[in-house]
Amino acid sequence: MTAQQPSAPARHESGPSGCSGAGLHHVTERHPDRFTVVGNHLAQHHELSLTAIGLAVHIQSLPAGSRIGVKALAQRFPEGEMRIAAALRELETHGYLARTKERLPSGRIVTRTISYNIPQAYARSQAYVRPQAPAQPVPPPDREPAPAPPPAPAPPPAPAAPSDPTATTLLTGLRTHDPRLLLAERDVHRLAPAVTTWLERGVPPTVVRHALTTDLPQDPLRRPAALLAHRLTELMPPPLHEGPEPRKATARPLPLQNCDGCERAFRGERPGRCRDCRPGRAAA
Template sequence: MDTQQNTALMRALAEVPGPLPARGVIHIAIPHTERFTVVGNHLAQHTALSATALGVAVRIQSLPRGTEVGVKALASRFPEGEKLIAAALRELEAHGYLQRTVVRLPNGRIATRTVYCNHPEALLHPRAAPTPQLPPASRQPRTQAQQAQAPVPVPVPDPAPTALPDPAPTPLPVPGPLSAPLPVPEPPTQPATEPTARLVPPPTAPKAPPRPLPRPRELTPELRRTAAALLTDLRRHTHELTLTEDAVERLTPAMAAWLEREAHPDAIRHALTTDLPQPVNHPAQFVRHRLTALLPPPLPGAQETTPVRAALIIPMQNCDGCERGFRARTPGLCRACRTNHEQTAA
Protein backbone atom coordinates (compact mmCIF):
# COMPACT_ATOMS: atom_id res chain seq x y z
CA MET A 1 0.00 0.00 0.00
CA ASP A 2 1.46 3.36 -1.05
CA THR A 3 2.18 6.04 1.52
CA GLN A 4 -0.57 8.67 1.64
CA GLN A 5 0.55 12.24 1.03
CA ASN A 6 -0.97 15.40 2.41
CA THR A 7 -2.34 17.05 -0.74
CA ALA A 8 -3.27 20.24 1.11
CA LEU A 9 0.33 20.65 2.24
CA MET A 10 1.59 20.04 -1.29
CA ARG A 11 -0.79 22.69 -2.70
CA ALA A 12 0.38 25.18 -0.05
CA LEU A 13 3.99 24.36 -0.91
CA ALA A 14 3.32 25.13 -4.56
CA GLU A 15 2.04 28.59 -3.62
CA VAL A 16 5.17 29.57 -1.66
CA PRO A 17 6.72 32.56 -3.52
CA GLY A 18 10.33 32.64 -4.54
CA PRO A 19 12.80 29.85 -5.24
CA LEU A 20 12.74 27.02 -2.70
CA PRO A 21 15.95 25.91 -0.97
CA ALA A 22 17.43 22.60 -2.01
CA ARG A 23 17.70 21.40 1.59
CA GLY A 24 16.61 22.42 5.07
CA VAL A 25 13.23 23.50 6.37
CA ILE A 26 10.63 25.31 4.24
CA HIS A 27 8.13 27.42 6.19
CA ILE A 28 4.46 27.64 5.23
CA ALA A 29 3.31 30.58 7.40
CA ILE A 30 -0.47 30.81 7.85
CA PRO A 31 -1.62 33.78 10.00
CA HIS A 32 -3.38 32.77 13.22
CA THR A 33 -6.69 34.44 14.03
CA GLU A 34 -7.47 32.67 17.34
CA ARG A 35 -5.89 30.39 19.95
CA PHE A 36 -2.22 31.27 19.42
CA THR A 37 0.73 32.21 21.64
CA VAL A 38 3.64 34.49 20.71
CA VAL A 39 6.98 32.84 21.50
CA GLY A 40 10.22 34.77 21.16
CA ASN A 41 13.24 33.40 19.31
CA HIS A 42 15.28 33.86 22.48
CA LEU A 43 13.29 30.89 23.84
CA ALA A 44 12.60 28.90 20.67
CA GLN A 45 16.29 29.03 19.65
CA HIS A 46 17.82 28.86 23.15
CA THR A 47 21.13 27.03 22.95
CA ALA A 48 21.36 25.96 26.59
CA LEU A 49 17.84 24.62 27.19
CA SER A 50 16.87 21.05 26.40
CA ALA A 51 14.00 20.13 24.10
CA THR A 52 11.93 19.06 27.10
CA ALA A 53 12.48 22.44 28.79
CA LEU A 54 11.48 24.29 25.60
CA GLY A 55 8.27 22.26 25.30
CA VAL A 56 7.38 22.80 28.96
CA ALA A 57 8.06 26.56 28.64
CA VAL A 58 5.76 26.88 25.61
CA ARG A 59 3.11 24.82 27.39
CA ILE A 60 3.22 27.06 30.50
CA GLN A 61 3.22 30.23 28.38
CA SER A 62 0.07 29.11 26.54
CA LEU A 63 -1.92 28.32 29.70
CA PRO A 64 -4.27 30.91 31.26
CA ARG A 65 -3.51 32.56 34.58
CA GLY A 66 -4.21 30.39 37.61
CA THR A 67 -3.65 27.03 35.89
CA GLU A 68 -1.77 24.44 37.94
CA VAL A 69 1.74 23.93 36.50
CA GLY A 70 3.30 21.64 39.10
CA VAL A 71 5.36 18.56 38.28
CA LYS A 72 2.43 16.15 38.65
CA ALA A 73 0.05 18.39 36.68
CA LEU A 74 2.48 18.69 33.75
CA ALA A 75 3.42 15.00 33.86
CA SER A 76 -0.24 14.08 33.44
CA ARG A 77 -0.27 15.98 30.10
CA PHE A 78 3.10 14.84 28.71
CA PRO A 79 4.43 11.35 27.98
CA GLU A 80 7.66 12.23 29.83
CA GLY A 81 7.91 11.18 33.45
CA GLU A 82 8.04 13.36 36.55
CA LYS A 83 11.86 13.27 36.66
CA LEU A 84 12.24 14.83 33.20
CA ILE A 85 9.52 17.40 33.92
CA ALA A 86 11.19 18.37 37.23
CA ALA A 87 14.58 18.68 35.49
CA ALA A 88 13.01 20.89 32.80
CA LEU A 89 11.48 23.18 35.44
CA ARG A 90 14.87 23.49 37.14
CA GLU A 91 16.43 24.49 33.80
CA LEU A 92 13.82 27.20 33.32
CA GLU A 93 14.50 28.45 36.86
CA ALA A 94 18.24 28.55 36.20
CA HIS A 95 17.76 30.73 33.10
CA GLY A 96 15.24 33.12 34.67
CA TYR A 97 12.05 32.02 32.89
CA LEU A 98 10.47 30.50 36.01
CA GLN A 99 10.38 31.28 39.73
CA ARG A 100 8.72 29.13 42.37
CA THR A 101 8.16 30.31 45.95
CA VAL A 102 6.33 28.75 48.88
CA VAL A 103 3.64 31.04 50.37
CA ARG A 104 1.12 30.69 53.18
CA LEU A 105 -2.53 31.18 52.25
CA PRO A 106 -5.00 33.12 54.44
CA ASN A 107 -6.51 29.82 55.61
CA GLY A 108 -3.12 28.68 56.92
CA ARG A 109 -2.30 26.17 54.16
CA ILE A 110 0.99 26.13 52.27
CA ALA A 111 0.99 26.56 48.48
CA THR A 112 3.58 27.03 45.72
CA ARG A 113 3.36 30.26 43.73
CA THR A 114 4.77 29.97 40.21
CA VAL A 115 5.75 33.08 38.23
CA TYR A 116 6.63 32.72 34.53
CA CYS A 117 8.31 35.46 32.47
CA ASN A 118 8.23 35.15 28.69
CA HIS A 119 11.30 37.41 28.23
CA PRO A 120 13.58 37.50 31.30
CA GLU A 121 16.37 39.38 29.49
CA ALA A 122 14.08 42.37 29.05
CA LEU A 123 13.81 42.69 32.85
CA LEU A 124 17.57 43.20 33.11
CA HIS A 125 17.73 45.70 30.20
CA PRO A 126 14.52 47.79 30.12
CA ARG A 127 13.86 49.73 26.94
CA ALA A 128 13.04 53.47 26.88
CA ALA A 129 9.58 54.55 25.72
CA PRO A 130 9.61 55.63 22.05
CA THR A 131 9.05 59.32 21.28
CA PRO A 132 5.66 59.92 19.56
CA GLN A 133 5.97 61.65 16.19
CA LEU A 134 3.39 63.11 13.83
CA PRO A 135 2.92 61.59 10.36
CA PRO A 136 5.03 63.11 7.58
CA ALA A 137 1.95 64.74 5.95
CA SER A 138 1.27 66.90 9.02
CA ARG A 139 4.80 68.35 8.94
CA GLN A 140 4.58 69.52 5.33
CA PRO A 141 3.54 73.19 4.74
CA ARG A 142 -0.04 73.57 3.54
CA THR A 143 -0.94 75.36 0.38
CA GLN A 144 -3.38 78.31 0.30
CA ALA A 145 -6.15 76.11 -1.17
CA GLN A 146 -5.72 73.53 1.61
CA GLN A 147 -5.78 76.25 4.26
CA ALA A 148 -8.99 77.72 2.77
CA GLN A 149 -10.72 74.32 2.73
CA ALA A 150 -9.54 73.36 6.21
CA PRO A 151 -12.24 73.74 8.88
CA VAL A 152 -11.79 76.58 11.31
CA PRO A 153 -11.22 75.24 14.83
CA VAL A 154 -13.94 76.31 17.26
CA PRO A 155 -12.69 77.01 20.80
CA VAL A 156 -14.20 74.64 23.32
CA PRO A 157 -14.44 75.79 26.95
CA ASP A 158 -12.41 73.78 29.43
CA PRO A 159 -14.43 71.48 31.67
CA ALA A 160 -14.78 72.25 35.33
CA PRO A 161 -11.90 70.84 37.35
CA THR A 162 -12.71 67.77 39.38
CA ALA A 163 -11.03 66.60 42.54
CA LEU A 164 -8.48 63.92 41.95
CA PRO A 165 -7.49 61.42 44.59
CA ASP A 166 -3.80 61.61 43.72
CA PRO A 167 -1.80 64.64 42.59
CA ALA A 168 -1.43 64.51 38.82
CA PRO A 169 1.80 65.57 37.08
CA THR A 170 1.98 68.98 35.42
CA PRO A 171 0.37 68.67 31.93
CA LEU A 172 2.40 69.59 28.90
CA PRO A 173 1.04 72.28 26.46
CA VAL A 174 -1.02 70.76 23.65
CA PRO A 175 0.60 71.50 20.27
CA GLY A 176 -1.44 73.20 17.57
CA PRO A 177 -2.21 71.71 14.18
CA LEU A 178 0.85 73.31 12.57
CA SER A 179 3.26 73.34 15.46
CA ALA A 180 6.08 70.86 15.83
CA PRO A 181 5.65 68.02 18.29
CA LEU A 182 7.07 68.58 21.73
CA PRO A 183 9.71 66.14 22.89
CA VAL A 184 8.57 63.74 25.54
CA PRO A 185 11.12 63.27 28.31
CA GLU A 186 12.44 59.74 28.43
CA PRO A 187 12.25 57.90 31.75
CA PRO A 188 15.56 57.63 33.56
CA THR A 189 17.31 54.42 32.70
CA GLN A 190 18.49 52.37 35.61
CA PRO A 191 21.73 50.44 35.41
CA ALA A 192 21.16 46.79 34.76
CA THR A 193 21.74 44.86 37.94
CA GLU A 194 23.69 41.69 37.63
CA PRO A 195 21.84 38.58 38.80
CA THR A 196 22.95 37.28 42.15
CA ALA A 197 25.23 34.31 42.18
CA ARG A 198 23.50 30.97 42.64
CA LEU A 199 24.53 28.88 45.60
CA VAL A 200 23.55 25.72 43.73
CA PRO A 201 24.97 25.40 40.18
CA PRO A 202 22.39 24.94 37.41
CA PRO A 203 21.99 21.52 35.78
CA THR A 204 23.72 22.79 32.64
CA ALA A 205 26.89 23.86 34.51
CA PRO A 206 30.03 21.90 33.55
CA LYS A 207 30.79 19.12 35.99
CA ALA A 208 34.18 18.55 37.56
CA PRO A 209 36.19 15.68 36.06
CA PRO A 210 36.03 12.42 38.04
CA ARG A 211 38.84 11.63 40.44
CA PRO A 212 41.39 9.14 39.12
CA LEU A 213 41.47 5.60 40.46
CA PRO A 214 43.96 5.04 43.28
CA ARG A 215 46.98 2.94 42.39
CA PRO A 216 49.48 1.15 44.61
CA ARG A 217 53.14 2.05 44.68
CA GLU A 218 54.03 -1.43 43.37
CA LEU A 219 51.49 -3.85 41.94
CA THR A 220 53.05 -7.22 42.65
CA PRO A 221 51.56 -10.44 41.20
CA GLU A 222 50.43 -11.57 44.66
CA LEU A 223 48.78 -8.22 45.39
CA ARG A 224 47.02 -8.30 41.99
CA ARG A 225 45.74 -11.83 42.58
CA THR A 226 44.36 -10.97 46.04
CA ALA A 227 42.69 -7.76 44.82
CA ALA A 228 41.03 -9.51 41.87
CA ALA A 229 39.78 -12.27 44.18
CA LEU A 230 38.20 -9.72 46.55
CA LEU A 231 36.42 -7.97 43.66
CA THR A 232 35.12 -11.22 42.22
CA ASP A 233 33.98 -12.40 45.67
CA LEU A 234 31.65 -9.41 46.14
CA ARG A 235 28.76 -11.22 44.40
CA ARG A 236 28.78 -13.86 47.15
CA HIS A 237 27.85 -11.20 49.68
CA THR A 238 25.38 -9.27 47.46
CA HIS A 239 24.24 -10.25 43.97
CA GLU A 240 23.84 -6.57 43.04
CA LEU A 241 27.64 -6.15 42.86
CA THR A 242 28.25 -8.77 40.19
CA LEU A 243 31.17 -7.44 38.14
CA THR A 244 32.33 -8.41 34.67
CA GLU A 245 35.85 -9.54 33.84
CA ASP A 246 36.70 -6.20 32.24
CA ALA A 247 35.43 -4.32 35.32
CA VAL A 248 37.50 -6.54 37.64
CA GLU A 249 40.58 -5.89 35.49
CA ARG A 250 40.04 -2.10 35.63
CA LEU A 251 39.33 -1.98 39.38
CA THR A 252 42.13 -4.33 40.48
CA PRO A 253 44.75 -1.53 40.94
CA ALA A 254 42.33 0.44 43.15
CA MET A 255 41.64 -2.59 45.33
CA ALA A 256 45.40 -3.23 45.51
CA ALA A 257 45.88 0.30 46.86
CA TRP A 258 43.51 -0.55 49.73
CA LEU A 259 45.40 -3.77 50.50
CA GLU A 260 48.74 -1.95 50.30
CA ARG A 261 47.50 0.40 53.03
CA GLU A 262 46.84 -2.68 55.23
CA ALA A 263 43.02 -2.50 55.01
CA HIS A 264 41.43 -5.73 56.27
CA PRO A 265 39.41 -7.65 53.66
CA ASP A 266 36.34 -7.64 55.95
CA ALA A 267 36.59 -3.85 56.29
CA ILE A 268 36.81 -3.53 52.49
CA ARG A 269 33.70 -5.70 51.98
CA HIS A 270 31.81 -3.69 54.60
CA ALA A 271 32.72 -0.39 52.89
CA LEU A 272 31.60 -1.67 49.47
CA THR A 273 28.41 -3.55 50.39
CA THR A 274 26.85 -1.33 53.09
CA ASP A 275 23.97 1.11 52.31
CA LEU A 276 23.57 0.15 48.67
CA PRO A 277 21.23 2.30 46.52
CA GLN A 278 18.14 0.60 45.18
CA PRO A 279 18.61 -0.45 42.50
CA VAL A 280 22.31 -0.54 41.59
CA ASN A 281 22.09 0.22 37.88
CA HIS A 282 25.86 0.30 37.23
CA PRO A 283 27.76 -1.95 39.68
CA ALA A 284 31.20 -1.22 38.21
CA GLN A 285 30.78 2.57 38.47
CA PHE A 286 29.40 2.22 42.00
CA VAL A 287 32.38 0.15 43.16
CA ARG A 288 34.75 2.55 41.41
CA HIS A 289 33.21 5.51 43.26
CA ARG A 290 33.49 3.88 46.68
CA LEU A 291 37.04 2.65 46.09
CA THR A 292 38.02 6.22 45.19
CA ALA A 293 35.98 8.22 47.72
CA LEU A 294 36.45 5.94 50.78
CA LEU A 295 40.17 5.21 50.35
CA PRO A 296 41.75 5.15 53.86
CA PRO A 297 45.03 6.97 54.53
CA PRO A 298 48.26 4.99 54.94
CA LEU A 299 49.01 3.70 58.42
CA PRO A 300 51.61 5.77 60.31
CA GLY A 301 55.01 4.23 60.98
CA ALA A 302 56.51 3.28 64.32
CA GLN A 303 58.54 6.49 64.51
CA GLU A 304 55.44 8.62 63.94
CA THR A 305 53.51 6.98 66.78
CA THR A 306 56.41 7.21 69.29
CA PRO A 307 55.98 10.19 71.66
CA VAL A 308 58.56 12.93 71.37
CA ARG A 309 59.50 12.83 75.08
CA ALA A 310 58.92 9.95 77.44
CA ALA A 311 57.25 10.68 80.75
CA LEU A 312 59.68 10.96 83.73
CA ILE A 313 58.85 8.32 86.39
CA ILE A 314 60.66 8.50 89.80
CA PRO A 315 60.81 5.05 91.50
CA MET A 316 59.60 4.28 95.04
CA GLN A 317 62.23 3.82 97.81
CA ASN A 318 61.99 2.50 101.38
CA CYS A 319 63.39 4.82 104.07
CA ASP A 320 66.37 3.32 105.91
CA GLY A 321 65.25 4.92 109.14
CA CYS A 322 61.46 4.53 109.39
CA GLU A 323 60.82 2.03 106.55
CA ARG A 324 58.24 4.34 105.03
CA GLY A 325 57.91 4.59 101.25
CA PHE A 326 58.94 7.72 99.40
CA ARG A 327 59.93 8.63 95.83
CA ALA A 328 63.60 9.24 95.16
CA ARG A 329 66.14 8.44 92.49
CA THR A 330 68.47 6.65 94.97
CA PRO A 331 67.83 4.78 98.27
CA GLY A 332 68.30 6.68 101.56
CA LEU A 333 66.31 8.59 104.18
CA CYS A 334 62.97 10.30 103.73
CA ARG A 335 62.57 14.03 104.35
CA ALA A 336 61.45 13.67 107.98
CA CYS A 337 64.32 11.34 108.89
CA ARG A 338 66.84 13.62 107.19
CA THR A 339 65.52 16.60 109.20
CA ASN A 340 65.75 14.73 112.51
CA HIS A 341 69.24 13.48 111.66
CA GLU A 342 70.45 17.02 110.87
CA GLN A 343 68.94 18.40 114.12
CA THR A 344 70.60 15.62 116.19
CA ALA A 345 73.95 16.22 114.54
CA ALA A 346 73.72 19.94 115.28
Protein backbone atom coordinates (compact mmCIF):
# COMPACT_ATOMS: atom_id res chain seq x y z
CA MET A 1 0.00 0.00 0.00
CA THR A 2 1.14 3.53 -0.61
CA ALA A 3 0.51 6.74 1.29
CA GLN A 4 -1.23 9.14 -1.05
CA GLN A 5 0.28 12.61 -1.33
CA PRO A 6 -1.68 14.36 -4.11
CA SER A 7 -0.15 17.45 -5.58
CA ALA A 8 -3.54 19.16 -5.86
CA PRO A 9 -5.41 20.37 -2.72
CA ALA A 10 -7.39 17.54 -1.20
CA ARG A 11 -11.15 17.76 -1.44
CA HIS A 12 -13.70 16.57 1.05
CA GLU A 13 -13.51 12.80 1.24
CA SER A 14 -16.71 10.87 0.92
CA GLY A 15 -17.37 7.22 1.67
CA PRO A 16 -18.53 4.79 -1.02
CA SER A 17 -22.17 5.39 -0.10
CA GLY A 18 -21.81 9.12 -0.31
CA CYS A 19 -20.03 9.29 -3.68
CA SER A 20 -21.53 11.75 -6.08
CA GLY A 21 -20.43 12.60 -9.59
CA ALA A 22 -18.02 10.81 -11.90
CA GLY A 23 -14.27 10.32 -11.41
CA LEU A 24 -12.01 8.83 -8.75
CA HIS A 25 -12.83 8.93 -5.05
CA HIS A 26 -10.47 7.84 -2.26
CA VAL A 27 -11.13 6.02 0.97
CA THR A 28 -7.94 6.67 2.94
CA GLU A 29 -7.09 5.08 6.26
CA ARG A 30 -3.89 5.38 8.27
CA HIS A 31 -1.49 2.39 8.15
CA PRO A 32 -0.14 1.69 11.64
CA ASP A 33 2.49 -0.76 10.31
CA ARG A 34 3.72 -2.58 7.18
CA PHE A 35 3.53 0.32 4.74
CA THR A 36 5.84 1.92 2.17
CA VAL A 37 5.98 5.60 1.25
CA VAL A 38 6.10 6.08 -2.53
CA GLY A 39 6.45 9.47 -4.17
CA ASN A 40 4.04 10.70 -6.81
CA HIS A 41 7.01 11.21 -9.11
CA LEU A 42 7.03 7.42 -9.38
CA ALA A 43 3.35 6.59 -9.06
CA GLN A 44 2.41 9.20 -11.67
CA HIS A 45 5.52 8.93 -13.88
CA HIS A 46 4.70 9.88 -17.48
CA GLU A 47 7.44 7.81 -19.15
CA LEU A 48 7.48 4.58 -17.14
CA SER A 49 5.21 1.71 -18.06
CA LEU A 50 2.72 0.34 -15.54
CA THR A 51 4.85 -2.77 -15.25
CA ALA A 52 7.90 -0.68 -14.36
CA ILE A 53 5.96 1.46 -11.85
CA GLY A 54 4.48 -1.59 -10.17
CA LEU A 55 7.86 -3.34 -10.13
CA ALA A 56 9.49 -0.26 -8.56
CA VAL A 57 6.84 -0.16 -5.81
CA HIS A 58 7.36 -3.86 -5.18
CA ILE A 59 11.14 -3.51 -5.00
CA GLN A 60 10.95 -0.52 -2.61
CA SER A 61 8.72 -2.57 -0.29
CA LEU A 62 11.18 -5.47 -0.02
CA PRO A 63 13.71 -5.80 2.81
CA ALA A 64 17.43 -5.46 2.11
CA GLY A 65 19.05 -8.59 0.76
CA SER A 66 16.00 -9.83 -1.13
CA ARG A 67 16.51 -11.57 -4.46
CA ILE A 68 15.16 -9.45 -7.31
CA GLY A 69 16.73 -11.13 -10.31
CA VAL A 70 14.72 -11.63 -13.48
CA LYS A 71 14.12 -15.32 -12.79
CA ALA A 72 13.16 -14.73 -9.15
CA LEU A 73 10.64 -12.02 -10.11
CA ALA A 74 9.22 -14.13 -12.94
CA GLN A 75 8.44 -16.87 -10.40
CA ARG A 76 6.61 -14.32 -8.22
CA PHE A 77 4.53 -12.48 -10.86
CA PRO A 78 2.65 -13.60 -13.97
CA GLU A 79 4.68 -11.35 -16.25
CA GLY A 80 7.31 -13.21 -18.22
CA GLU A 81 11.07 -12.76 -18.02
CA MET A 82 11.16 -10.51 -21.10
CA ARG A 83 8.65 -7.97 -19.68
CA ILE A 84 10.33 -7.99 -16.27
CA ALA A 85 13.77 -7.50 -17.82
CA ALA A 86 12.43 -4.58 -19.91
CA ALA A 87 10.85 -3.00 -16.80
CA LEU A 88 14.13 -3.26 -14.89
CA ARG A 89 15.91 -1.51 -17.75
CA GLU A 90 13.30 1.30 -17.62
CA LEU A 91 13.93 1.80 -13.90
CA GLU A 92 17.70 1.92 -14.55
CA THR A 93 17.24 4.48 -17.32
CA HIS A 94 15.18 6.82 -15.07
CA GLY A 95 17.42 6.48 -12.00
CA TYR A 96 15.27 4.26 -9.77
CA LEU A 97 17.60 1.28 -9.99
CA ALA A 98 21.34 0.55 -10.38
CA ARG A 99 22.83 -2.89 -11.01
CA THR A 100 26.56 -3.68 -10.92
CA LYS A 101 28.62 -6.87 -11.15
CA GLU A 102 30.96 -7.65 -8.24
CA ARG A 103 33.46 -10.44 -7.72
CA LEU A 104 33.50 -12.03 -4.26
CA PRO A 105 36.80 -13.05 -2.59
CA SER A 106 35.89 -16.63 -3.49
CA GLY A 107 35.91 -15.66 -7.18
CA ARG A 108 32.13 -15.92 -7.63
CA ILE A 109 30.45 -13.07 -9.58
CA VAL A 110 27.24 -11.66 -8.11
CA THR A 111 24.88 -8.81 -9.05
CA ARG A 112 24.48 -5.93 -6.60
CA THR A 113 21.22 -3.99 -6.96
CA ILE A 114 20.55 -0.58 -5.38
CA SER A 115 16.98 0.80 -5.29
CA TYR A 116 16.50 4.60 -5.15
CA ASN A 117 13.13 5.94 -3.97
CA ILE A 118 14.08 9.35 -5.40
CA PRO A 119 15.94 9.55 -8.73
CA GLN A 120 17.88 12.64 -7.53
CA ALA A 121 19.49 10.47 -4.86
CA TYR A 122 20.84 8.23 -7.60
CA ALA A 123 22.16 11.25 -9.52
CA ARG A 124 23.90 12.60 -6.39
CA SER A 125 25.50 9.22 -5.67
CA GLN A 126 26.89 9.07 -9.22
CA ALA A 127 28.27 12.64 -8.98
CA TYR A 128 30.45 11.73 -5.98
CA VAL A 129 31.71 8.39 -7.23
CA ARG A 130 35.41 8.60 -7.98
CA PRO A 131 36.37 7.49 -11.46
CA GLN A 132 37.66 3.95 -11.45
CA ALA A 133 39.49 1.84 -13.93
CA PRO A 134 37.15 0.09 -16.35
CA ALA A 135 36.00 -3.23 -14.99
CA GLN A 136 37.06 -6.39 -16.67
CA PRO A 137 34.39 -7.80 -18.98
CA VAL A 138 32.21 -10.29 -17.17
CA PRO A 139 31.01 -13.31 -19.12
CA PRO A 140 27.24 -13.86 -19.33
CA PRO A 141 25.87 -15.82 -16.36
CA ASP A 142 24.65 -18.64 -18.57
CA ARG A 143 28.07 -19.19 -20.16
CA GLU A 144 31.18 -20.64 -18.68
CA PRO A 145 34.29 -18.44 -18.98
CA ALA A 146 36.56 -19.58 -21.74
CA PRO A 147 39.59 -21.44 -20.38
CA ALA A 148 42.84 -19.57 -20.58
CA PRO A 149 45.07 -20.74 -23.40
CA PRO A 150 47.91 -22.97 -22.24
CA PRO A 151 51.26 -21.21 -21.89
CA ALA A 152 53.56 -21.49 -24.84
CA PRO A 153 56.20 -24.17 -24.31
CA ALA A 154 59.60 -22.82 -23.44
CA PRO A 155 62.16 -23.22 -26.20
CA PRO A 156 64.52 -26.13 -25.55
CA PRO A 157 67.87 -24.99 -24.17
CA ALA A 158 70.74 -25.03 -26.61
CA PRO A 159 73.05 -27.97 -25.96
CA ALA A 160 76.31 -26.95 -24.34
CA ALA A 161 79.43 -27.27 -26.42
CA PRO A 162 81.36 -30.43 -25.49
CA SER A 163 84.40 -29.80 -23.34
CA ASP A 164 87.93 -30.56 -24.54
CA PRO A 165 88.73 -34.13 -23.46
CA THR A 166 92.33 -33.18 -22.68
CA ALA A 167 91.17 -30.35 -20.41
CA THR A 168 88.57 -32.46 -18.60
CA THR A 169 91.06 -35.30 -18.10
CA LEU A 170 93.61 -32.87 -16.67
CA LEU A 171 91.08 -31.38 -14.23
CA THR A 172 89.68 -34.75 -13.20
CA GLY A 173 93.18 -36.06 -12.49
CA LEU A 174 94.12 -33.24 -10.11
CA ARG A 175 92.75 -35.27 -7.20
CA THR A 176 95.56 -37.78 -7.68
CA HIS A 177 98.05 -35.02 -6.83
CA ASP A 178 96.04 -33.65 -3.91
CA PRO A 179 92.78 -35.25 -2.63
CA ARG A 180 91.53 -31.78 -1.74
CA LEU A 181 91.26 -30.98 -5.46
CA LEU A 182 88.35 -33.38 -5.97
CA LEU A 183 85.97 -31.51 -8.32
CA ALA A 184 82.28 -32.00 -9.08
CA GLU A 185 81.36 -32.81 -12.67
CA ARG A 186 79.73 -29.42 -13.22
CA ASP A 187 82.92 -27.67 -11.97
CA VAL A 188 85.02 -29.72 -14.39
CA HIS A 189 82.92 -28.61 -17.36
CA ARG A 190 82.92 -25.01 -16.08
CA LEU A 191 86.73 -24.82 -15.77
CA ALA A 192 87.55 -26.82 -18.90
CA PRO A 193 87.34 -23.84 -21.34
CA ALA A 194 90.02 -21.94 -19.37
CA VAL A 195 92.32 -24.98 -19.42
CA THR A 196 91.72 -25.30 -23.17
CA THR A 197 92.84 -21.68 -23.59
CA TRP A 198 96.12 -22.49 -21.78
CA LEU A 199 96.69 -25.45 -24.07
CA GLU A 200 95.93 -23.40 -27.18
CA ARG A 201 98.55 -20.87 -26.10
CA GLY A 202 101.25 -23.51 -26.27
CA VAL A 203 101.42 -24.52 -22.59
CA PRO A 204 101.97 -28.28 -22.17
CA PRO A 205 99.48 -30.16 -19.92
CA THR A 206 102.24 -30.92 -17.42
CA VAL A 207 102.95 -27.20 -17.00
CA VAL A 208 99.23 -26.45 -16.55
CA ARG A 209 98.98 -29.18 -13.92
CA HIS A 210 102.05 -27.83 -12.13
CA ALA A 211 100.59 -24.32 -12.04
CA LEU A 212 97.36 -25.62 -10.48
CA THR A 213 98.81 -27.98 -7.87
CA THR A 214 101.94 -26.27 -6.51
CA ASP A 215 102.09 -23.98 -3.47
CA LEU A 216 98.57 -24.86 -2.32
CA PRO A 217 97.52 -23.42 1.08
CA GLN A 218 97.90 -25.68 4.09
CA ASP A 219 94.44 -24.88 5.41
CA PRO A 220 91.51 -27.09 4.30
CA LEU A 221 90.27 -26.16 0.83
CA ARG A 222 86.58 -25.42 1.22
CA ARG A 223 86.15 -24.22 -2.35
CA PRO A 224 88.75 -25.93 -4.57
CA ALA A 225 86.91 -24.98 -7.77
CA ALA A 226 87.11 -21.28 -6.85
CA LEU A 227 90.86 -21.57 -6.16
CA LEU A 228 91.50 -23.26 -9.52
CA ALA A 229 89.36 -20.70 -11.37
CA HIS A 230 91.39 -17.89 -9.76
CA ARG A 231 94.69 -19.46 -10.80
CA LEU A 232 93.54 -20.21 -14.34
CA THR A 233 92.53 -16.57 -14.73
CA GLU A 234 95.33 -14.76 -12.93
CA LEU A 235 98.23 -16.95 -14.14
CA MET A 236 97.10 -17.38 -17.73
CA PRO A 237 100.06 -16.80 -20.08
CA PRO A 238 99.75 -14.45 -23.06
CA PRO A 239 99.15 -15.93 -26.49
CA LEU A 240 102.10 -16.70 -28.72
CA HIS A 241 102.60 -14.06 -31.40
CA GLU A 242 103.52 -15.64 -34.70
CA GLY A 243 106.01 -13.49 -36.57
CA PRO A 244 108.77 -13.92 -39.16
CA GLU A 245 111.52 -16.30 -38.13
CA PRO A 246 114.69 -14.51 -36.96
CA ARG A 247 117.41 -14.32 -39.61
CA LYS A 248 120.26 -16.67 -39.00
CA ALA A 249 123.65 -15.00 -38.52
CA THR A 250 125.83 -15.65 -41.57
CA ALA A 251 129.51 -16.29 -41.11
CA ARG A 252 131.73 -13.40 -42.21
CA PRO A 253 134.19 -14.28 -45.01
CA LEU A 254 137.91 -14.50 -44.14
CA PRO A 255 139.98 -11.44 -45.01
CA LEU A 256 142.03 -11.34 -48.19
CA GLN A 257 145.75 -12.02 -47.81
CA ASN A 258 148.70 -11.75 -50.29
CA CYS A 259 150.58 -14.98 -50.82
CA ASP A 260 154.26 -14.68 -49.82
CA GLY A 261 155.26 -17.15 -52.55
CA CYS A 262 153.30 -16.17 -55.66
CA GLU A 263 151.79 -12.94 -54.41
CA ARG A 264 148.33 -14.09 -55.36
CA ALA A 265 145.40 -13.06 -53.18
CA PHE A 266 143.78 -15.66 -51.00
CA ARG A 267 141.44 -15.65 -48.02
CA GLY A 268 142.90 -16.64 -44.73
CA GLU A 269 142.93 -15.81 -41.08
CA ARG A 270 146.57 -14.55 -41.19
CA PRO A 271 149.21 -13.63 -43.83
CA GLY A 272 151.27 -16.47 -45.32
CA ARG A 273 151.25 -18.65 -48.36
CA CYS A 274 148.31 -19.69 -50.43
CA ARG A 275 147.23 -23.30 -50.71
CA ASP A 276 149.31 -23.90 -53.81
CA CYS A 277 152.49 -22.50 -52.30
CA ARG A 278 152.33 -24.28 -48.97
CA PRO A 279 155.23 -26.63 -48.27
CA GLY A 280 153.22 -29.81 -48.28
CA ARG A 281 151.52 -28.99 -51.58
CA ALA A 282 154.82 -27.93 -53.18
CA ALA A 283 156.45 -31.23 -52.21
CA ALA A 284 153.53 -33.12 -53.66
